[in-house]
Amino acid sequence: MVKKQREGAAAAGFTDAEKAAMKARVEELKAERGGGKAYDRAAGLAAVQAAIAALPQPDRGLAEQVHALVLAATPELEPKTWYGMPAYARKGQVVCFFQGASKFKARYATLGFSDKARLDAGAMWPTSYAITQLNRDVEARIRELVKQAVQ
Numbered sequence: 001m002v003k004k005q006r007e008g009a010a011a012a013g014f015t016d017a018e019k020a021a022m023k024a025r026v027e028e029l030k031a032e033r034g035g036g037k038a039y040d041r042a043a044g045l046a047a048v049q050a051a052i053a054a055l056p057q058p059d060r061g062l063a064e065q066v067h068a069l070v071l072a073a074t075p076e077l078e079p080k081t082w083y084g085m086p087a088y089a090r091k092g093q094v095v096c097f098f099q100g101a102s103k104f105k106a107r108y109a110t111l112g113f114s115d116k117a118r119l120d121a122g123a124m125w126p127t128s129y130a131i132t133q134l135n136r137d138v139e140a141r142i143r144e145l146v147k148q149a150v151q
Contacts, residue, residue, distance in 0.1 A: 059100030113145070
C-alpha cells in the first residue's frame with residue numbers, strides 16, 4: 001500500500017516549513033543553554049520583535065496586536081521565540097504562542113496555549129484559537145485567556 005504524502009512533504013516526511021521550525025527551535029535551545037545565563041527580557045523581546053517583523057502581512061499585523069495584548073494583560077510573561085514564532089513564557093516554560101497562517105500555509109493564524117497554561121475546563125477544552133482579525137470581542141477574549149493561563 002502506498003501512503004499519500006502531505007502536500008509539499010519531503011521524502012523524509014517533513015515539509016520545508018516543518019524543517020525550518022525544528023531548526024529554529026534548535027537555535028533557540030542553544031541560545032537558552034549557552035552560558036547558563038538567566039533570562040534576558042531585552043533579548044527575548046528583541047527576538048519576538050524580529051520574528052514578528054519577518055512575518056508577511058496580514059500575519060505581521062495580527063502578531064503585533066496579539067503581542068501588545070499579551071504583554072499588557074500579563075506583563076509577568078517572558079517574551080521569547082518558540083519554533084521561530086512569538087511566544088510568552090513563565091519561568092522559562094512557554095504558556096502561549098502566536099503562529100502565523102503563513103508558517104504552514106494555513107487558512108488562519110492561531111493563538112495557541114501549551115500544557116503549562118491553566119485553561120482547564122472539565123475533561124476537554126481548546127488549546128488553540130483561530131484568528132482572522134482582531135476586534136473588541138476578540139481582544140477581550142485574548143486578554144481573558146492569557147490572564148487565565150497564568151493564574
